[in-house]
Amino acid sequence: MQNLTRHISFPRLLILGASSVIGSSWIYTNGIFFSKYGAGGEIFGFVLAMAITVLASLAFAELSSIFPRSGGPVVYSYLAFGKRWGFATGWAILGAYLSALSFYVTASSMLLATIWPQISQGPGYTIAGAHVSLMELAIGVAFTLFIFALNIRGTRLTAGVQAVLFGGLVILGGALIVTGFSQGSPKNFWPAFATGSDPLLNIVRFVLPAMTFLTGWEVVTILAEEADMPPAKIGKAVVGAIVLAASYYIIVLLASAWVYPWQKTATFEMGSITAFTKAGFPLLGQAAFLIAFLGLFTSFIGLFTAAPRLILSLARAGLLPPRFARLSEKHGTPLNATVLVLLFAIGFGWLGKGAMTYFLDLGGFFVAMAWAITAMSLWRIRRDYPDLNGGFRLHRLWPSMLGGFLAVVIAIGTLYPKSPVALAWPTEYIMLAVWIGLGLLFYWLGRSEHQDNDTALHHLLGDKEYQRLAEVKRQDRKDDD
Template sequence: MEVQLETAKNIVVEEKSFKRSLGLLDATMIVAGSMIGSGIFIVSADITRNVGSAGWLIAVWLITGFMTITAALSYGELSGMFPKAGGQYVYLKEAYNPLVGFLYGWSFFAVIQTATIAAVGVAFAKFTAYLIPQLSENLVAIDLGFRTISPAQLLSIVVIVLLTFINTKGVRNGKLIQTTFTLTKLLSLFGLIAFGLIMAKGDIWKANWTDAWNLHKLGTDGTIGSYTTAAALGAIAAAMVGSIFSSDAWNNVTFIAAEIKKPSRNIGLSLFLGTLVVTIIYVTANIMYTDVLPLQEIASADKDRVAVAASHAIFGNAGTVVIALMIMISTFGCNNGLILAGARVYYTMAQDGLFFKQAGQLNRNSVPAIGLWIQCIAACLWSLSGSYGQLLDMISFVVVVFYMLTIIGIFILRKKRPDLERPYKAFGYPVMPILYIMMGLAFCTLLIIYKPEFTWPGLIIVFLGIPIYFVALARQNKVA
């Protein structure tokens, strides 16, 4: 009874503190905008090297899109049950126990959100350097002796700090940036795809799709390698690391549930609409790549920048400027969504006594400003480290594990909390959620077997949260 009263009390305080000022369009733009960063412009090169054929390149994106939409539809039920700040952290805590929720929140803060913010920030800076060469990642701005810092890293930090500051001034400011930049990049991407399909090169299309389902390795030098049947499955899983990273962050909208109007309706709907639109864009963008570039050029694109090569093929020399501007818009808007949403998880953790106490307070603009600045510091440190890329490869495994646990939580909560109001129920239950879980298990198992370097570092980061959790509990008990 005491726990129920305390929970009710927290919900009342939250509803009085946060302002529900985000509508369906805003929520959908947060879903789509947080998903589309720099991945779609880059990761197809690595996918092509792993699968070696146009058919399997598209198949990887279709499988990832199907998994993403299926998960998003399942999350709709959870968002309707718990329309409060914190999203996935809350779902895991309610379905399992506070430790499982904390391990997600810890991983989210340590790497998932903060390293992603850093990676997207540096991507913004790298493509800005196409227009302003002095900001190149290959130059040295500061030499510390043990490490050098590039102008691109410094610009990344400036962007992260700027967006953090803007978001401390209220959710309306973040909403304006998110909606404006996301609509701009959606229209720009549709435009690029349309031009690419119009400028189709029949000989390239024919060459790429003549033997479209021959799964093999494709080296940057044109060498071709074969797979055994088992290794081929491992190659598909390895290829999906990039597509899953590019399709991640769709759940960010659940973190800001307390600021969305009619959350029981709009969160589930925005999850579906946002993931559907992005999946369509990702698949058609890759079809366009195979329309204008030979597979070998996709696999060997300079620094994996497939979109730059495609834009150059479509627009000539002006293509570099076109794609640089598009990626700058895309990454700026993406980082705004990540920064806006992330701090709400720390807010709820702090309310539970499992994060810095100050992160659980709202400023006069009704946003968790301290949480935003703590996140900002962590993301800036990752920007300086230069190791966020490898970490994000390693964390893809953990991200899918937490998605699976959350979807399994739907089954647990239907049995554990049958009387809880469910304004929206998971689409295709139980078939669709089970299908996602099976696909997620296959992906994770194949990575464990064939790409263990993508699994154990992420698990270590997660398990480091266990002693931290018990230290936090001990401090709680001591204060009490």
């Protein structure tokens, strides 16, 4: 089984994780979220979501240091619970990533349409009450093809591109933060909730879309096989990527609410972009727009890099056809898997901007399930292999288990129609059923390719980690005797 090349340094892995999280829509859809939940609902909801995400990530951090292999959560859940759960975990995260990629297919042309409105006009079709012009679709597809071409050349290139783009995000975000807090007023933020609303309920209701906005740090574990560093540092990069990205979201959004009354921002179609312009800083309004565009690039690149490696891992275990485990001879990348991701992204992306909220909500459900399964995988692996230690080891399991439990609660809440985070009936339930149905179909059609457990683990873990696991098993048997 071919292995990927290790060449990603710790700083670049950290940046890959954080930049994969920082997307585009958060800086202009905050007008919508301010209207629905208040500025406090969105900003404090992000704080709560960050806490839940960090707790859930602890299992990923420890397991990635033990098993620094491509596909991350697929490897952990397969070892802990077998092929069905391994497939379910990989398919869930893949669903989350493809939801985000489909979102970006539309978002790329929507951003450009704010400069050239004619892009969104002309012949097209209507989905979910929103008109999608053929020009918008063509731009989104072209943008996706460009990201595809970038990714097939390997993570050495994409990591370098991400580092440059992330530097731009930091500089532009810093300008918004300094100006927002120095020139704004706390009166623009307080009271942070609409009169008569329930602050706690609004915070909780925003957690699901916030978790989708925070999706992407799993890229660190999925790319672990290509990380050139001591395994313990991979675990640190997992947690560091979340804190870095979430803090960026929270502080920039707070600066936006500080510089201009959030109640007025709640009426703007482009949120913070318009808010800074109306506050008398048109150049910073343009900077906010550039943040949206750079964030679109970074998140698109990061998730497009990670998704094929999830498919690669599933194929290594025989849970998808073996052709998806093959690497390009020229670039050493999973070319067939990357092509499949391209087809999925365009195949769902044509649904257009009317489906953007659907993609966000479904992504939140998928990642919540994957986080919960991974937390349980750590508990099971700790029980079965107590001596396995990659250098990043939790002193107590309860924080990780708490994160997994909260993720389960959120996932169940999305399926309960009367909960504040419920999926939209019937569209989002239909989309969820379609993705689950596709997974069951792929799993059933690939039954003849399924490998025995020992062979699958060998392919998933690679020679070094597989031999180490076998040695731990032998030592445990000796201790028992």
